[in-house]
Amino acid sequence: MRSIRFGAALAVGTTMLLATACGSGGGHVDSASSHPAGGGTGPAAPASSAAPKTSAAVVDIEPKSGTQDAAPSAFKVGVTSGKLTQVTVTDKAGQSVPGSIAADGLSWAPASPLAVSDSFQVKAEAADANGVATSASSSFSTLTPTETSRSQDNVVTGSTYGVGMIVSFDFGRPIKNTKAVAGAITFEASDGTQVKGHWMGNQRLDLRPENFWKPGTTVKVHIRLKSVEVAPGVYGGSDRDESFTIGHAQISTVDAAAHTMVVQRDGQDVETVPISSGSNDHPTYNGTMVIEAKEGTAHMTSASVPGLKPGEYDLQVPHSMRLTDSGTYVHGNNWSSHATFGSVNVSHGCVGLEDAPGDQGGTDTPAAKFYDASQVGDVVKVVNSKGDQVAPDNGLSGWNMPWSTW
Template identity: 30%
Template sequence: MARGRGAPVDKNLRQHHVTSPRPSFWTVRSHRTHLRAGVPLAALTVASFALASCGTPGGAVADDAPATASSAAPAPKLAPEVSVRDGASNVAVDVPVKVESRGEGLAKVSMVNEEGREVDAELSGDSRSWSTTEVLGYNRTYTLVAKDKNGQQRSVTFTTPTPAYTTGVALSPLPDSEVGIGQTIGFRFQSPVTDRKAVQDAITITTSPQVDGAFYWLNDYEVRWRPQYYWEPGTQVSVEANIYGLDMGGGLYGAQDNATNFTIGDRVIAVVDDSAKTMSVYRNKELLRVIPVSLGRDGSEFVTPNGRYIIGDKHEKLLMDSSSFGLGMDQGGYKTMVDYATQMSYSGIYVHAAPWSEWAQGSTNTSHGCINVTTEAAAWFQSVVKRGDIVHVQNTQGGTLPVWDGLGDWNLSWEEWSAGNA
């Protein structure tokens, strides 16, 4: 739907909310009672006494007492009530503007921006209320004119915020995807966020069955959400990031809302044990296969870190370039095309085919950190795992894959993770 600024919104990144105070609707009536003047009270009393004491000819009693009556003046006609005051600034763009009749019903309501484009709105069936049905635009001046059937009219002019910057938000995983039990929910902004709490409050995560979780900010650009424990297979998850109109601090506002949804698939976990030089792959706790592996070279900077890795992208073919992590060709680096590369970290650790190291697989570590397997095993592994599945690496000489690597979210304890929110 077009926004009040007169231009369509890009829904690919639809980037809780700020509300403006609104007056309550009220009705005022004034009453006046008029006493019609007649004979003064003292004279009336005397006359009444005399008439009671002395009859008139024929015995008739004189009935000339003055008549009295009271009547109420008509209530004043009131102009419609508007939820935004005249002259208001920084009016929230995501809160509907409302008009209420204080008389017989609304005859006509019109709201336009400074270019004359009329904002989409809806009048109630009884004509007593009116409300905008589209979000407003930033840096706009709107004029609203509301006329009641009683002839009274109200005009209001107001402005919306002028952001210094706006940002969208990218979400992961993709909509309608099936992912593994270790999948975390990612929110990445195009500009740094200063009001982290406002952003968290604008995000709604709904799960079926209910699952408790928490946010963790990797940096000012990216926040993740994960449950305390691995997801249960079959869990349905929907995510809404309602950030359009949101003040994120420092002059940064949300440009578009965004949403995603996903389902948790089978429980797939691979355990890589350096002490045995094997990778055991389980589905729903059933052992599917044990594969000989070769890991990062012992005693070198390339030793494979321990920890729980989350499966990311899968590539049937991928160029492995050591310069991506600072190892040049003159330092023993490489540029090698590999088959069936399955991502385990942002820093470049993959399970992939390495036919040149088949002699070492199951006995010796020879890689630059990746998990080397045969071509057949690499193809099989890629066909079994999915995004969000877990690879647990243990008993290496390395440290632990850090959370900031991007796919190491499960390497923080729940106490550390839940302390990383706003």
């Protein structure tokens, strides 16, 4: 009987060893039957443990990583089936690129165009509706422009201008992306005055406030066109800052019918000057004009006036201040008699003030005094002339356009 019981026990033990060996080999035995702690590999994870969740959100960054010579406008960060939570963009110098996530959380945009001739590192994070996060990254470089456009303007930093000053940009070529170009030129006025631009055609952008500037205002102009694609394949080529100050408020009103010019300075009438404006055949423009240049003695010739016969002239004209691009001036007149001023209009469209003989005119004449008291940006209004209204793009005459259409 003992031998029988012994054999049964041995048989049972053998069965257990076989089962254990089978379990170690990764067969059908549940992982809970593997070696106990302290022997072998230890217990495996329970079969009920959940696998890591995959976010439904898909982040897309353009350009793709490794892209070279990308256009700055090609940069986009977006997400589907989720919302962006954080986006970081740094340039090759390690500086962060300012930007913001859209209100709907579906995209991110830089505050200004990415710089050309630079490289960028981008990392974007997002989460789906269940809060499961995901991320994506990209490294790429932007192109170096092969063609640029000029952006010449009429501001000289540190200068003082009159209250009618309009800042005008000439690009020298047709501009396609007018909205992007206008957005890249911003103003910072010390009194908070807001400035808006208006395109005079597709090559010239004029910028002004709703009303005349206030005397004493300091104005900074921030120009960020270097990385703006102004036309297909053409970039602005220039980033710069300019500044100027607004001086006195001089507004002069020319009454062509009365042959007078009333000069108002800082809200007070300071003098009434006898003048001679355009004749009936060549009347002066009506409207608000601005002194855009003080030219001293200017060479004026009738060769620029087709078909002017009789009345041809070729003169050195003293104390000349340009009002329009087409050739309207306030200037000294030293060839007409004293009796002309205040009584008759004899010019070819300009506003003439009495002056002394000689190319330089006098130093104590009505023309000389007005010239010395004036600055670029001062306002000259003409009323009661038989001429047409001056066009807003003729000189700095944008004040003749209502703010609602500016």
